[in-house]
Structures are given as C-alpha cells and as structure tokens.
Amino acid sequence: MMGVLEAPARLFYDFDLEAQVPANHMLRQVDRFLDVRVVHEALQSHYSHLGRPSIDPELIVRMLVVGYTLGIRSERRLCEEVHLNLAYRWFCRLGLDGKVPDHSTFSKYRHGKFRDSDLLRVVFEAVVARCISEGLIGGHGFAVDASLIEADVDRQNSSPQTEWDTDAINRDVAPRAVREYLDVLDDKAFGAATAVKPKFTSHVDPASQWTAARKGPAIFSYSNNYLIDTDNAVIVDVEATRSIRTAEVGAAQTMIDRTNERFGIKPDWLVADTAYGSAENLAWLVKKREIIPFIPLIDKSERTDGTFSRSDFEWDDDNERYTCPEGKHLVLTRRNYSDPRRKEPRKGRRKYRATKALCDACPSKMNCCPNTNTRYIAREEHEDARDFARLAAKSDFNSKAQAKRKKVEMLFAHLKRILKLGRLRLRGPCGVQDEFTLAAIAQNLRKLAKLRPQTTETRITI
Ligand code: SF4
Incomplete structure (x- = not known):
C-alpha cells in the first residue's frame, strides 16, 4: 500500500541538536581545534562594562570559519545557511532557535573591533600553535610562494599611468579602500615595493596591482603569500602584498622573521621558485639568517653557443x-695602488x-x-651567497626539497577550487589581508581535522 505523508500530530519533541551532527562532519572535526577563548581575551579591553550586551564576537568568528571552511563566499548567503543548517547551528552554538545576526554585522565587526585588536591574526596564531602542539610542524624545512588572486574591481573603472595622481585624492570623501591605499604608500609590501608606476590604477581599489603575470588578459590582483612547513603543509604565516616580485620577496622575509619571533621556529632550509632567487634575497637567507636556500638562481651566465x-x-x-x-x-x-683601500x-x-x-x-x-x-667574468656583490645556492642545488636533497615545494602550490589550488577564493570579495589591503588570514585559518583547521581525526577512542577520552 502506498504511504501517504501526514503532518505529525506531536506538539513537543525531545530533540538533541548534538546528536544530529554526524561524527565525521567537517565542522565537528574542526570544532575540536578551534580555540575561541582567544577571541574574548583579545577583545576584553575593547568593550565597556556598561550598556547593552553586544552580539558575541565568538559567534561572528565561528560563522566566518563556517563560511571559509566550506567555501560559502557571500556573507548574506552564510547567514541564510547558518539559519537553516543544523550542523552550522551546532558549530555556532546557536541551538535550534538562536538568532542569526544580520549580514551587515560582519562588516561592522571587521572594520571595528576585529581590526583594532588584530583579532583574525590572533585566531590564526592560535590555530598554528595548536598545529605545533599536535606535532604537525617539524620546523626544519619551509616553502614559500605567492599566488595571484583577482581583486574585486572592474577593469574599465581605472586610470592610465599618465592620468593617475595620488595627490589629487581628497581623503575626507574617499572610500575606505582608497584611504587604506593612501596609508600603505610607504609600506614595502605595497607603495614602496617599487618606484615603477603601474600601467593602470583602479579607482575603487588603487592598492591592487595591474598585472599580466597570469599569462592571459591583464587583471587587477593582490598576491597571497604563504609560508608553509613542508612536513604536513601547514601554513605557518600568511601575508597580502601587491602582485610584484619585490613585494613578494619582502613578504617572505617578513614571514620568516615573524614565525621565529612568535613561535621560536627558524627553518634549516627554505625552498622557493626562481622569483626568490635574487642575489640580495639569497644573501639575506644565507648570511643573515643562516638558512640553506633551495632556490633556482636568476642566472644568465650559462652560455649556449659552445664557449666557456x-x-x-x-x-x-x-x-x-x-x-x-x-x-x-x-x-x-x-x-699597484699606493693606497691599499683602492684595491678593496x-x-x-x-x-x-x-x-x-x-x-x-x-x-x-x-x-x-x-x-x-x-675575457672578463662579472661577479655580483653577493656572489658568495649565489655560489652557496648553486652548491645546494647540486646536493642530493635538492630534488626532495623541490618536490616538497609543490605542497604550497597544492594549497593555492585548493584555496581557489575548493574554498572558491579565485576572486576577492573585500577591497583594500586590510580587507584583503582579512580574507587571506581567514582562508589560512580554514585550511589549517581542515588540515588538523584530516590528520588528527576523532576516533572512537578519542571521543571516549573527551
Ligand atoms: S687565457 Fe684567456 S682566452 Fe684562454 S681560457 Fe683563459 S681567459 Fe679564456
């Protein structure tokens, strides 16, 4: 007999939200590694003791983690999904009838207390610290790379080099992304990275870089720089820069120093592609930081016409x-100079x-x-560091190091395909840094969930 769907007659249900979320659900796995205590600690001094209680910032962070972990890019859609999905409600501690905040709350928090307290970086570092305590970071070898992410701008809404005048911008009426552009004009990751003026500058997001580096039509973009530990491809630092080589190399140095400062981890060796093979960068790695570079040199000294x-x-x-x-x-x-200093x-x-x-x-x-x-041979100022890199390239370990470098490229592919971050949603250097940091948090949490899954044994212990 064919069954007929009937509306249930019961008025009250004994409903356990916890029991509805499968043990192998991504958010249940991720939840074990997200330490949200740091959110309250970091924001304590930014709230008054008086007045009406705000929306819990932990809820905003949890919702953002849901969005970036599961590739939900729109905050408006994220609010709808959290409202309807039981697993999302469980992860956000909303229960069955908890109120989901309006999508506009995200930008208020992002531009206000989150940025003042650098909260997203605090959360990112807490996740990296968890990766260290779980034994996922060996700290011996790092890989660094950058990937272009298209900026959220219209190509038509831009000015050519000859018509762009930074001095003509009125800061009082300029949008937030333009004000942020003015703030980073002297920053080595942005304005001070090069004296060369870009061919076009976007009106709505002037800090983005006009580039054709992706072998297609030129786009406005930012570079997402990752420094990873090669043992398990955990992201140990992340930085947003303009999409030019000097800014990316500068970001690599910043990230290496910051990782050492925050976690006391300095790699024995670093693997990267040719973009990082300038004499200055190699000298910095070899002489100042004592790191072995497995980096192909920018070297035009090899001849192909049969001469030496x-x-x-x-x-x-x-x-x-x-x-x-x-x-x-x-x-x-x-x-034979009489003054020996002339021979130096x-x-x-x-x-x-x-x-x-x-x-x-x-x-x-x-x-x-x-x-x-x-015949003459030209020798660069840091040729000794270049010679050291040449020796490293001839070592047996070089092929292994180059194979490990692919891990950072895999992370960028994952970021664009699975987390759907092929194009930015936020504008300005701060907004872009927020997006990259959240994506790195999501990728590290997914990594923890994958490499340290919750087994029946661990569930009983908890
Ligand atoms: S002597 Fe002069 S030409 Fe001969 S190999 Fe040396 S540098 Fe070259």
Whole structure:
C-alpha cells in the first residue's frame, strides 16, 4: 500500500541538536581545534562594562570559519545557511532557535573591533600553535610562494599611468579602500615595493596591482603569500602584498622573521621558485639568517653557443680571483695602488679580467672569447651567497626539497577550487589581508581535522 505523508500530530519533541551532527562532519572535526577563548581575551579591553550586551564576537568568528571552511563566499548567503543548517547551528552554538545576526554585522565587526585588536591574526596564531602542539610542524624545512588572486574591481573603472595622481585624492570623501591605499604608500609590501608606476590604477581599489603575470588578459590582483612547513603543509604565516616580485620577496622575509619571533621556529632550509632567487634575497637567507636556500638562481651566465660559461671558471676566495680553464688568473685590477683601500672590492657588480697578452696566446681563445680581445667574468656583490645556492642545488636533497615545494602550490589550488577564493570579495589591503588570514585559518583547521581525526577512542577520552 502506498504511504501517504501526514503532518505529525506531536506538539513537543525531545530533540538533541548534538546528536544530529554526524561524527565525521567537517565542522565537528574542526570544532575540536578551534580555540575561541582567544577571541574574548583579545577583545576584553575593547568593550565597556556598561550598556547593552553586544552580539558575541565568538559567534561572528565561528560563522566566518563556517563560511571559509566550506567555501560559502557571500556573507548574506552564510547567514541564510547558518539559519537553516543544523550542523552550522551546532558549530555556532546557536541551538535550534538562536538568532542569526544580520549580514551587515560582519562588516561592522571587521572594520571595528576585529581590526583594532588584530583579532583574525590572533585566531590564526592560535590555530598554528595548536598545529605545533599536535606535532604537525617539524620546523626544519619551509616553502614559500605567492599566488595571484583577482581583486574585486572592474577593469574599465581605472586610470592610465599618465592620468593617475595620488595627490589629487581628497581623503575626507574617499572610500575606505582608497584611504587604506593612501596609508600603505610607504609600506614595502605595497607603495614602496617599487618606484615603477603601474600601467593602470583602479579607482575603487588603487592598492591592487595591474598585472599580466597570469599569462592571459591583464587583471587587477593582490598576491597571497604563504609560508608553509613542508612536513604536513601547514601554513605557518600568511601575508597580502601587491602582485610584484619585490613585494613578494619582502613578504617572505617578513614571514620568516615573524614565525621565529612568535613561535621560536627558524627553518634549516627554505625552498622557493626562481622569483626568490635574487642575489640580495639569497644573501639575506644565507648570511643573515643562516638558512640553506633551495632556490633556482636568476642566472644568465650559462652560455649556449659552445664557449666557456662562468661555471667553467673557478673562484679563489683567498686570493680574490678567478682561474680560467687554461689555468690563467682573472683579477679585478693589476695596478699597484699606493693606497691599499683602492684595491678593496667595491660594492655592486665587479669585473675580473685576464690580460690581452694571455688570451692572445691561448689555444682555447676561440672557445672562450672569439669576438673580444680578452675575457672578463662579472661577479655580483653577493656572489658568495649565489655560489652557496648553486652548491645546494647540486646536493642530493635538492630534488626532495623541490618536490616538497609543490605542497604550497597544492594549497593555492585548493584555496581557489575548493574554498572558491579565485576572486576577492573585500577591497583594500586590510580587507584583503582579512580574507587571506581567514582562508589560512580554514585550511589549517581542515588540515588538523584530516590528520588528527576523532576516533572512537578519542571521543571516549573527551
Ligand atoms: S682566452 Fe684567456 S681567459 Fe679564456 S681560457 Fe684562454 S687565457 Fe683563459
């Protein structure tokens, strides 16, 4: 007999919300690792003891975690989903009839107390600390990379380089993202990263970078910089910058120092792509921080026409000279200066030369300098650090380190495909930093949930 759906006659139910959320639900797993005590501690001094109680900031943080963990990008939709979904209600401690805040509450909190107290970073660091206590961070090897995320701007609403004038902006009537742009003009991650003016500047989000680096039509974007521990691909720091190489390299240095300062973790080695292979960055890593760089060099010294490359010339550090394949010396100067200081190596690029007489008499001249009288080798100021990186690249461990670098690229792919952060929703450097920090919190929480799942045994212990 066909069943007929009938409205239940019972008026009262014995309903246990806790029992409705499956043990393997992502939010149940994530909930074990989200320490929300830090929210109240960080915001304590920002609230008055008098007046009407506000919406609990913990609820806002929990809702944001739901949104970023499950890829719900719109705050309006997030409010609807939390209202209707039992698992979301359970995670947000709303019970069955708790009131879901209006979507406009998010921006009020974000631009107010959250930003004043740097709350999202506090929560992020609490999650990283949990990863450390769970044994997910080895601290031996880090990987760093940046990924372009499209800014929330219209390409048409922009000015070319010749028409953009920062001095003409009236700060009093400018929107929030433009005021934030003015605030970061001297910041090395944004305005001070380069003196080169961008080809176009967006009117609504001028801090975003016009770039064609993604091998397609140029876009306005920001760079999301991740520093990860390579053991389990846990994000140990995150930073938003303009989408240019100098800003990204600066962010990598900032993140390495900040991780050391906050958690006392300094890696033994760092793996990154060629963008991080400048002589200055390698010198900073090798000489100032004593970190082994597994980073391909930006090196144009290898020749492909069959003549000797620079790697065929041997550097003699004690005598400060190169030795060519024919055993002759290439030196900085052959003059005997009366003032010894004039023989001291100058900063910047230096040229080491053989004499014309030596090269003219050399049997290998056609394989060395067929079109010039003599051969010279240019040496960068930080060539010793570059040599160290070359040695690291030849080591057996290099291939393993390069394989581990893929983990950070996987995180960016996950961020865009699963967490749907292919395009930003917020504008301005602060809004973008908030989005990247929340995404990193979500990715780390998901990682904890995956690598430290709740088993029957752990449930009984809890
Ligand atoms: S040409 Fe000059 S620099 Fe080159 S191998 Fe001969 S002597 Fe050395």
